[in-house]
Amino acid sequence: MPGSAQLAGRRVRDLLRAEIRRGAFVDGRLPSEFELMAQHQASREAVREALDLLRRDGLVVRRRGVGTMTVREExxxxxxxxxxxxxxxxxxxxxxxxxxxxxxxxxxxxxxxxxxxxxxxxxxxxxxxxxxxxxxxxxxxxxxxxxxxxxxxxxxxxxxxxxxxxxxxxxxxxxxxxxxxxxxxxxxxxxxxxxxxxxxxxxxxxxxxxxxxxxxxxxxxxxxxxxxxxxxxxxxxxxxxxxxxxxxxxx
Structure with missing residues (x-):
């Protein structure tokens, strides 16, 4: 059975994927981890799990000093x-x-x-x-x-x-x-x-x-x-x- 952080990460991932799909991030940049934690009432572990899942899905790339950027159109x-x-x-x-x-x-x-x-x-x-x-x-x-x-x-x-x-x-x-x-x-x-x-x-x-x-x-x-x-x-x-x-x- 997945842990609570994994389940929360999956939920946040699905919500972020929906936001990416509707073009919510105009410049292609996702909010910071701390902003995502506040927006989704999620732990840092869950947010990082969500971003990693998005990366594995090929939807985002994480760049040091830049942040998380969308990379694939749907x-x-x-x-x-x-x-x-x-x-x-x-x-x-x-x-x-x-x-x-x-x-x-x-x-x-x-x-x-x-x-x-x-x-x-x-x-x-x-x-x-x-x-x-x-x-x-x-x-x-x-x-x-x-x-x-x-x-x-x-x-x-x-x-x-x-x-x-x-x-x-x-x-x-x-x-x-x-x-x-x-x-x-x-x-x-x-x-x-x-x-x-x-x-x-x-x-x-x-x-x-x-x-x-x-x-x-x-x-x-x-x-x-x-x-x-x-x-x-x-x-x-x-x-x-x-x-x-x-x-x-x-x-």
């Missing part, structure tokens, strides 16, 4: 669809989105894809698009999208210049919503190379089903996001976690 991405006709990058504080297409080809739908797209059978053709999502030429995510045949027949690779939602919009594919799940894992060698990060760095695995205005699942995507991409969701209704869990069989 990109906050909203967990909502952009309005029809709007570029997804308009939701970012800064940064220009471009895709680096790795593969654009028709393939027979694998079972895992066919079961997630409405009206698609195994081995029926679908469009497979592998690409790296760049923000200001920096790799932020890598995705594989499997687009249903009726919609895929309308898209043009030449039109894929920004985000995937814009590609669908300019191809007259109406998007109304999506289902999404994410999971934190360590980066494998291939993903690390594509995202230009170290092997084993934290990433978010991404699984998404995009639905049209009729509620039909038209696209299924699998991918990975760098650890410095933050997904921000809002207006989420209360969820009864107990009822949402799948009952385990009695033994």
């Amino acid at each position: 990109y906050v991405v909203p967990g909502v669809l952009p309005a029809q006709g709007n570029l997804f990058e308009t939701y970012l504080a800064d940064g220009h989105i471009t895709p680096r297409v790795l593969r654009w080809t028709w393939i027979p739908a694998p079972l895992a894809v066919a079961t997630r797209l409405d009206g698609v059978t195994v081995d029926e053709d679908c469009l497979c698009i592998d690409y790296v999502l760049l923000i200001d030429d920096r790799p932020m995510a890598v995705f594989t999208n499997y687009l249903r045949s009726p919609e895929a027949s309308r898209v043009d690779q030449e039109e894929f210049r920004t985000d995937f939602y814009s590609l669908l919009h300019c191809s007259d594919v109406a998007v109304a919503g999506f289902d999404l799940s994410v999971q934190a894992v360590a980066a494998d060698e291939c993903t690390a190379r594509l995202l230009e990060i170290a092997l084993g760095e934290p990433i978010l695995l991404w699984e998404q089903t995009i639905r049209d205005s009729d509620g039909q699942a038209v696209d299924y995507a699998l991918g990975a996001l760098r650890g410095d991409v933050v997904m921000k969701f809002g207006d989420i209704p209360r969820i009864d976690l107990t009822r949402s869990l799948t009952p385990q069989p009695c033994r």
